[in-house]
Amino acid sequence: MNFSPLQTNLVLTDGQKSTFFTRRLLMSLSLLMSGVVLLSMLMVVGIAWRQNESSIRQESLLLHNGWKDRRQDLMKNIRDYAFWGEAWNHLHLNVDTDWAYDQQNLGPGLFSEFHYEGVFVVDGEGRTRYSVINGQLSDLPVESWLGTHAAPLVRQARALLKQESATSTNMMIGSTPAIVAAAPITTGKVPGLKTRAGMPSVLIFIDRLTPEKLRDFGAAIGVANARVPGSLQDAFITPFINEEVADSTPVVIRWDSDEPGRNLLLILLPMLFAAAVILGLVARRVVNHAMHNAMLCDQRFLLLMHSQRELAASEARFRDVAETASDWIWETNAQGILIYLSERFTAVTGYDVEQLLGKSIDDLLQHDTQPVSGWIFQQREEHHRQTLRCYSVSAGGETRICTLVTKVVEGNGQIAGYRGTVSDVTKEVEDQARIHYLSQHDALTGLPNRLYMSEFLLGRLQAHPTAERPLVLISLDLDNFKPINDTWGHAAGDSVLNEVSLRLRSVLKAGDLVSRQGGDEFIVIVSDLANEQEINNCCRALLNEICRPFYLGQQEIFIGASMGIALAPKDAMQAEELLRLADIALYKSKREGRNRWTWYSPEMAEHLVLRREMERGLRKAIVGNELRLYYQPRYGLKNARLDGAEALIRWEHPDKGLIMPDKFIGLAEETGLIVEISDWVLTRACTDALTWPEAMYVSVNISPVEFRSGNLAKRVAEALARSGLAAGRLELEITENITLENPQSALEVMQQLKKLGVKLTVDDFGAGHASLGYLKTFPFDGMKMDRSYMNDFPHCSQAASIVEGIIGLGKAFALTVTAEGVETREQLQELQAIACQEGQGYYLGRPMPLERFSLLLNEPVTLGIRKQPV
Numbered sequence: 001m002n003f004s005p006l007q008t009n010l011v012l013t014d015g016q017k018s019t020f021f022t023r024r025l026l027m028s029l030s031l032l033m034s035g036v037v038l039l040s041m042l043m044v045v046g047i048a049w050r051q052n053e054s055s056i057r058q059e060s061l062l063l064h065n066g067w068k069d070r071r072q073d074l075m076k077n078i079r080d081y082a083f084w085g086e087a088w089n090h091l092h093l094n095v096d097t098d099w100a101y102d103q104q105n106l107g108p109g110l111f112s113e114f115h116y117e118g119v120f121v122v123d124g125e126g127r128t129r130y131s132v133i134n135g136q137l138s139d140l141p142v143e144s145w146l147g148t149h150a151a152p153l154v155r156q157a158r159a160l161l162k163q164e165s166a167t168s169t170n171m172m173i174g175s176t177p178a179i180v181a182a183a184p185i186t187t188g189k190v191p192g193l194k195t196r197a198g199m200p201s202v203l204i205f206i207d208r209l210t211p212e213k214l215r216d217f218g219a220a221i222g223v224a225n226a227r228v229p230g231s232l233q234d235a236f237i238t239p240f241i242n243e244e245v246a247d248s249t250p251v252v253i254r255w256d257s258d259e260p261g262r263n264l265l266l267i268l269l270p271m272l273f274a275a276a277v278i279l280g281l282v283a284r285r286v287v288n289h290a291m292h293n294a295m296l297c298d299q300r301f302l303l304l305m306h307s308q309r310e311l312a313a314s315e316a317r318f319r320d321v322a323e324t325a326s327d328w329i330w331e332t333n334a335q336g337i338l339i340y341l342s343e344r345f346t347a348v349t350g351y352d353v354e355q356l357l358g359k360s361i362d363d364l365l366q367h368d369t370q371p372v373s374g375w376i377f378q379q380r381e382e383h384h385r386q387t388l389r390c391y392s393v394s395a396g397g398e399t400r401i402c403t404l405v406t407k408v409v410e411g412n413g414q415i416a417g418y419r420g421t422v423s424d425v426t427k428e429v430e431d432q433a434r435i436h437y438l439s440q441h442d443a444l445t446g447l448p449n450r451l452y453m454s455e456f457l458l459g460r461l462q463a464h465p466t467a468e469r470p471l472v473l474i475s476l477d478l479d480n481f482k483p484i485n486d487t488w489g490h491a492a493g494d495s496v497l498n499e500v501s502l503r504l505r506s507v508l509k510a511g512d513l514v515s516r517q518g519g520d521e522f523i524v525i526v527s528d529l530a531n532e533q534e535i536n537n538c539c540r541a542l543l544n545e546i547c548r549p550f551y552l553g554q555q556e557i558f559i560g561a562s563m564g565i566a567l568a569p570k571d572a573m574q575a576e577e578l579l580r581l582a583d584i585a586l587y588k589s590k591r592e593g594r595n596r597w598t599w600y601s602p603e604m605a606e607h608l609v610l611r612r613e614m615e616r617g618l619r620k621a622i623v624g625n626e627l628r629l630y631y632q633p634r635y636g637l638k639n640a641r642l643d644g645a646e647a648l649i650r651w652e653h654p655d656k657g658l659i660m661p662d663k664f665i666g667l668a669e670e671t672g673l674i675v676e677i678s679d680w681v682l683t684r685a686c687t688d689a690l691t692w693p694e695a696m697y698v699s700v701n702i703s704p705v706e707f708r709s710g711n712l713a714k715r716v717a718e719a720l721a722r723s724g725l726a727a728g729r730l731e732l733e734i735t736e737n738i739t740l741e742n743p744q745s746a747l748e749v750m751q752q753l754k755k756l757g758v759k760l761t762v763d764d765f766g767a768g769h770a771s772l773g774y775l776k777t778f779p780f781d782g783m784k785m786d787r788s789y790m791n792d793f794p795h796c797s798q799a800a801s802i803v804e805g806i807i808g809l810g811k812a813f814a815l816t817v818t819a820e821g822v823e824t825r826e827q828l829q830e831l832q833a834i835a836c837q838e839g840q841g842y843y844l845g846r847p848m849p850l851e852r853f854s855l856l857l858n859e860p861v862t863l864g865i866r867k868q869p870v
Helices: 005-082 085-093 097-102 143-158 211-220 232-236 260-324 344-349 372-377 426-439 450-462 482-488 490-507 532-547 575-591 602-623 665-671 674-689 704-709 712-723 737-741 743-756 772-777 797-812 825-833 850-856
Strands: 118-122 128-133 136-138 167-173 176-184 202-208 224-227 240-243 251-256 328-333 338-341 387-393 399-411 414-424 471-479 513-518 521-526 550-552 555-557 560-568 597-599 627-636 641-653 657-659 697-701 730-735 759-765 782-785 816-819
Touching (some): 005 167, 005 202, 005 211, 005 251, 097 128, 118 143, 143 167, 143 176, 211 224, 328 344, 372 387, 372 399, 399 426, 450 471, 450 513, 450 521, 471 532, 471 575, 482 490, 482 555, 490 521, 490 550, 521 532, 532 560, 560 575, 575 597, 627 850, 641 674, 665 674, 674 697, 674 704, 674 730, 697 759, 704 712, 704 743, 712 730, 712 743, 730 737, 797 816
Parallel strands (some): 560 597, 641 697, 697 730, 759 782
Antiparallel strands (some): 118 128, 128 136, 167 176, 224 251, 240 251, 328 414, 387 399, 399 414, 471 521, 513 521, 627 641
16 A cells, blocks of 8 residues: 555654653643642741741840850959959059969959959059969050050040949950950948049950850850851851941851751651652653553554555665666576666666676676686575676676676575676776785886895795806995985986886896885896806996986986895805895995995905994993094294194004004994094093193094084084183194085085184195185185195105195185195205295104193204104
C-alpha cells in the first residue's frame, strides 16, 4: 500500500494523539505534585526563619539588659567608695598608698572580686595621683587608657559634686569594650573632716570586657559565645547589638544564636526531600508505564508506514550508491552470463550496457592465468570474501587494471547466480609503482639512492666476486662544488648535479650502477673489470667527464672529483665495510690534492687510527695545559730596535716531546678544535705581552677556519678584555687566501677587527694570488713578504728586483713591510740598504720560550754585527 505525503501526515497525527494526550495529563500531575512539595518546603523554611528571629530578639534583650545591669552595678560600687570619709582623708587630702593599696581599701580586691581592670584617682589639677592596673599598683595616668575622653569624663564627674552622684559611659579601649564610671570623692556622711581648697579629686573605675569576660558575661545571661566581631563571617552572619560609647561609636557585640529553627529544618527538610524523591520515583514509574502503553498504541499505527518508508529509502540508497560510486556493479546467472550492469559501467568503460547484457563475463574481464568465470564459480566453496586482480579493455582501447569482488546468489538452496563489484585501480597501481620508484631513487637526479644502492651491492656481493673479476666500489666526491651554490645559488648547483649524473652514467656499461648518496657524494659500482689498468681507465674516464666545463648560461664553470676505490673480495666482502674502506681512500685523495683517485690499502686505516689518536691527544692537550707559546723576535731594520714578536704555538706531548704546528694545526682545522686553540693563543699571547715594554707588539696567526666562523671579532675583544692588553699592541696575521674565498664576508670581519683597534697584516704575501686591488680594498696595516723570495736574495738579480718591488709596493700603500726568512748577515744588510722596515728570521732570532725572550729584552741590539744565539 502506498501513501501520499498528505496521507502520511494524517496517519502520523492520528497515531500520535494518544501519546500527546497522555504526555500532557502526566505532565500536569507532575507539576501539581512538585508544586505541593515545594510549597511545603517553603513553609517549613518560613517557620524556621521566624523562630530564629524571635530567638535573636530575646537574646538581644537579655544582652542589653545584662549590660545595663553591669553598668548600674559599677555606678553603685563607685559611689560606695567615692562618698566615703576615709577615701576623702586618704585619697583627696593626701594620697596614702599604704592605706589604699597595701591595706586593700582601694587596691587589688577591686580586680580580684569585681574584676575592675583600672582604678584611678585624679586630683583637682587633673593629675593622676593613684592608679591600680589589673590589681597591680601603677604610675600610669588615666589618659593612657582613656586618651582624650579622660578630661571630659573628669569634668562631668565634678559637676555632680553637689548631687553626690556618679557618671558612667561605654568606651572602646583599643579593641576591647569597657564600662567607665567616675565620681567625685566627698566626705560622705562623716561630719567635721578637714577640707582643702580647689577642685575635688575624682575616682574612676574601668571595667574592660576582655574576650573571656565577655563570654562569661554572655553565658551568665544565657547567650553563647558573646564577642566583639573579628572576622568577615561575623560581619554578615551572626546577630549583634549596639551599645553607644563616649565618642558615639557603638560597641558591637555579637553572639551565637540558639537558632531553634535550624533544628526544625534539619528534621523536616530531609523528610520532605525524601518524600519528594519517593513521589518522584513512583511518578516516574507511572509515567513510564503510561507512556509505554501509549507508544505501543502509536507504533501499531506507524508500523506499516515505517516499513514502506524503509523500503523506499533502501531502493533509493541502492540506486544512488550504484550510480555514484567509483565501482560498477554486475550480476550474472548461474552460467556466468551478464544479466545486470549498473549505469556507472558506461561512465567507466565507455560501453553501453545493452551491448554486453547476455554475454559471458569473460568477454568483459580477462585474467592472465585463468578465465574470470572459472574463478567466480569457485567462490561458493571458499565461504569467505576474496578479490581477483584482472584487467579490461575500455571502448577507447585503453587497458585498465581492475579488482573483482563476487558473492554467490542463492535461492531455495540452489545457486541462482553471482553478483559483485569491479573497481578500477589503474591509478592506484601506477601511484604505488611511482612511490616505490621514488623510495629507491634520488628525486633530483633520478639516480638510485642509498637504499637501492645497498640492495644492489648486497646482491652483487652474494654473487661471490673473485680476485680475477672483482667487484669495484668507487666512492666519488665533487671538488669545488660548494662555491657554485654559494655564488650562483642552489638552482645552479642542482643543474650541475644533474649534468654530473648524466656524465657518470655515460661512462658505465649496462649492469653497473651509479648512485647519489646526498649532496655532492656518489657511489659507483662496476663489475667485469679484469685488472688494475681497466679500473684506472674507468676512473680516468669518470674524472675526464667531470673535469669537462659546465655551462651556466654564458658562464663556464670547472669542478673536479676525488675518488676512493675498494675491491671485493680483496678488501672486504661486507657491504658496510666495503663502503667504509672506499671512504677512507676518498679521504686520502682529498688530503693529497684532490682531482685524483686512490686505491685503498691497509696502511690508510692505520693512518686513520693514528689521526684519531692524535685528535684525542690534541683535545686532551687543550684542557691539560700541554700547549706552549714560543716567540720569534721581529726587528725594525732602520733603527736596529726590537719592535715585537710573533707568537708560535708548540705542543709539548708527554711522550713524543715537542710537536711543531705543521703536524697538528691542519688536524685542528678539520676537526674544529682550531677555535679553542686560537682562543688560548690569543689570551696567552696578550697576557705575556703585558710584561714587555709598551712600545712592543705581539703578532698572532689567524686560521682561515676562524675567519669563516663569524665570531672572530668578538673572540679577539674577549681576549683583550681578559688580558688587559691595549688593542694597538695586538697584530693579527691573515693569509691572502682568506679574502679570495668570500671577499665581502672577509671585508666585514676585517672592518670589525679594525674597530677594535688591532693591526692587520697580510701573511706570506706573494705566495697566493693577491693583486693590487686586494691591497687597496682590504684595511691592512702591514704585509709580510713570503720567505720563498729570500732563498736566492740578494745573489739573484731577479729575486733582488722582486724583493725591492714588493717593498716599494708596500710603501706605495703605506704598509709596513716585513721580510721573513732572514738567514744571513748579507741578506740583512741588503734589506737595510733598500729600506725594508722590518725583518724576521733565524739570523735575527729563532723562536724561543717566554723566559728566554724576556732576557732578550734587556740585551743591547747590534744588527749586522752579532748573530742571536740559537
